[in-house]
Amino acid sequence: MKGWDGLVSSALLGTDRRPVHFEELPEHIQERLGDGGLLDAAALATVYKRAGRQPLRELEPLPAAPGEDRPLPRPVAIRRLAAMLGGFQTTALAEWLRAADARGWGVPPEHLPALADFARHRAEYRPLVIAAAGRRATWLADLNPEWKFLHAAVAESNDIALWTHGNALQRRTWLRTTRRQEPGAALEALREVWPTESAATRAEFLAVLTDGLALDDEEFLEAALDDRAKDVRRGAARLLARLPGSRYGDRMAERMWSHLVVSQGVLAVDLPKRLSASMERDGLDSQVPEGVGKRAWWFLQIVANTPLTEMDPAWLRMPVEGCAPEILQAAWAEAAVRERSETWARELLKANASTGTRSAAELLRIVPAEEWVRAVQALQETIDLAELVGGLPVPWPASLGSMILDQLAAAGTARSSARLASIAARAVPPDVLHHPITREPTGEEDTWRRRLVETLTFRRVLYEELS
Helix, strand or coil: CCCHHHHHHHHHHCCCCCCCCHHHCCHHHHHHHCCCCHHHHHHHHHHHHHHCCCCCCCCCCCCCCCCCCCCCCCHHHHHHHHHHHCCCCHHHHHHHHHHHHHCCCCCCHHHHHHHHHHHCCCHHHHHHHHHHHHHHHHHHHCCCHHHHHHHHHHHHCCCHHHHHHCCHHHHHHHHHHHHHHCHHHHHHHHHHHHHHCCHHHHHHHHHHCCCCCCHHHHHHHHHHCCCCCHHHHHHHHHHHHCCCCCHHHHHHHHHHHHHEEEECCEEEECCCCCCCHHHHHCCCCCCCCCCCCHHHHHHHHHHHCCCHHHCCHHHHHCCEECCCHHHHHHHHHHHHHHHCCHHHHHHHHHCCCCCCCCCHHHHHCCCCHHHHHHHHHHHCCCCCHHHHHHCCCCCCCHHHHHHHHHHHHCCCCCHHHHHHHHHHHHHCCHHHCCCHHHHCCCCCCCHHHHHHHHHHHHHHHHHHHHC
8 A cells, every 4th residue: 555664664664764744645634634644644554454444346247147047956966965065074065066967956056166166276076166157167268267267168069269269278278178079179289389388388298199099190299309408309209109000119119129038938138338329319218217237227117118919918927027016017007008009017916026116906997897806805915905905096995995995994993994984984885885794883992993884874865865
């Protein structure tokens, strides 16, 4: 506020050293000050700062929000939504939104602002809130810059104007939608604007090409390997490594075979002696992680980016010379996740192989869900069960949910089961929510068991109310 800093200076330094200049204050304060002094001026200025504001003029009323066709669920279900938005059992909010959407229910409009606030820093909730907002999404996005993610609802259209004149979110969403429907058109649109985009935008757009990746993209991605931005080069290399039949895969295979010989049931490795410019161009990272030698790290990356068709899962059972077996195992795990190879994932899990920076759960996600129970039973002897199942997508298959709840029911009050119980409470599917553990009595000391039962019961009632 004009003149406020002067009042503060006079109060701190004294009016002798810093005379008060009342003429610097707003006109309305001067009119009411009269013969008052510094303290009177400070009191008036404080009230003025807190409450005084020029009336807003020439404002146009907001346009009415579009209506919705979806009916609302029963009041009891709406009250449960309000309770979650208020902080009670908030982790079940996404489940409520998915269940309501699947059953054709809408969300009361008075709860949409709270949902938008909740999702602004939680990217995983944004698609759910966009679906809940429906035709009101853009109307809400225009009201608050922090809700701009709701513009993605409009960007799902094929309007080319969103690509040429939309904001960053609308352009990414348009490119992703067009990529799913017309991969060639999306690639051509990206090619036209590529030279004029920032490095960060180029990297973001490049990631969109993951959907519908095909050999038609190879020329564009090969050119991106020479981009001036490191993130763009790395992104292009990751995509080329996922592209069957690419020249990139051929180059990696050639490198691997120059350092690996399979002879008489032994894998003989001759680690690379240097990181060449062509290897760096193809995305090999010169930054060596802790605990790995640099030559072993280069070789690991070569194998990890070589197509698995060049290798045989039987190699898992062969002795290795020239490097630690864990180097090859970690590379195969990386390649199995990249290519989503059921065969390799299954064999790596059976061998209890080292997974490097990957986890056993990432390999488990690749094999069919009906194999999870058997695999988990075998792996839990060497891998923490909570860590293993905590990395699986939810909801779990009913067979896995029942198995974990059976184990928890037999665990007594052991505190070591608390983390597993917390994971299972959210991950078991709806048809397991009637498990017998929910009918067993719990004592005051059974903290994790009580919370588990409360959460399972809360989720069961949630589905009943939305039925």
